[in-house]
Amino acid sequence: MKKTFGARLKALFGIQTLDENFFEELEDMLIEGDLGAKTAMEVSDAVRKLAKSEKKTSVEEMQQLVKRLLQQKVRAWVPSLVPGKTNIFLILGVNGVGKTTTIAKLATYYQNRGNSVIMAAADTFRAAAIDQLELHAQRTGCRIIKHAHGSDPGAVLFDAVQSAHAKGDQLVLADTAGRMHNKENLLRELQKIDKVIKSRIEDESCYKRFLVIDATTGQNGLSQAQLFHQAIGLDAIILTKYDSAAKGGSLIQIGEKLELPIAFVGLGERYGDLREFDTDEFLDSLVGIGT
Template identity: 50%
Template structure:
């Protein structure tokens, strides 16, 4: 069954409930929770909205929607990163298996190559043959160098060699595709901490970023993933995949508000070109159906 978007629920709510009624605000809270914003944030957002509407005697749908946009937008953060020229930039790409992590690495690789950057992809998920094969295939298609080791080898050694390859060719950006086996959390966390140390030591100062890929359709699961990875190594930004789904990812509101992690890119399809900068206002407008 297709999930109904928050925008559709909001439209229905405006059409069926008096905007000054207690019931309207209660139903709005429920709709926000179902829209993956999470209970705590939904209650805070609606409390603030209700207080302002009561104080200023606002009952007009358009004004309420505009006020709701302002409140949600104040907690949503966007960020833009640019590799520094002539330096070794290392981006560790994090995320659980199945969120589109390797495809996102390939999309970023093409994006930066097209902007004139020297790009090296590091096949640091050495535990899944499919992951290494997939990134190698993308490298062949895009004409981008892929550094890989044999299956089961040390993932941090792959990043080490990729960073050396990048430095020897005058700098650029290393995109390291890492493993994401959350069911074996302790091992994963220890492994990521080791890769983190290597990335940090091999990148030039200020040129290391940790970026988490999340599936925009998974809501509170995505929030929990962000908590785990952020606790393990710290996360500088998130990338939203599968953003073309009808259920826009309200989870990013929670990630921004609770963890202070901004969003960097959105991916809307399978093609290499289907990646764009995350824009807070556009995101909130789409979430609200404005």
């Protein structure tokens, strides 16, 4: 079985000679762990200085040192709904990351906290996406607003917000296309949807945009976040397929370069398998603490 990044880092820290080779290997390992060359160099240099000045040599001390340096680069944030108003979560992401399942998990999460949730099938590009969302709506007991395959996604959102207002629903979860004929078409479509929502909301604090990323994709996650953030501006990231073996280093880059927090992590296939992101737990896993 292939060692996790944290286990390899821990093994490296077991080498007691903190010489030039050690720090070169640390830097290489951080790059392999998807932290990016710039961050890897900064962390390696900081470890070199602090290990010397604070006389840290044990495995545990070195792990805590790296954790401390990474702590400022990643943060958790869980959105609370604005009471008495219709809240809208726009759920974005490329195809295959588990977007529609994540919507069902979010519906379950907020329903369990006493909120009425409806789904909006605004991925009208794929007929299968509408069918999938409808199945999730039935299983979670949510209402769904949908139009025919190929119809205007903005119109679906418009109707969903109108319906939520009329029925007093607290949250609209909107699915969006993850693929179109080309990237420019997709981003234009999302920008259009974004404008429709902004024209319908009662105030800005009711509207949040989340990007769903597959935790195992590493650097791809960062490039997806950059693309969507540039197109419409994101509020937070949701991770799917999350476990200790995942390539978590890209989250450090997303936090550092885009200043985006992580809201939730998906841990399995069931609707209850959605957890609020825990920074401490993530960093402990990343650097191998407790393994």
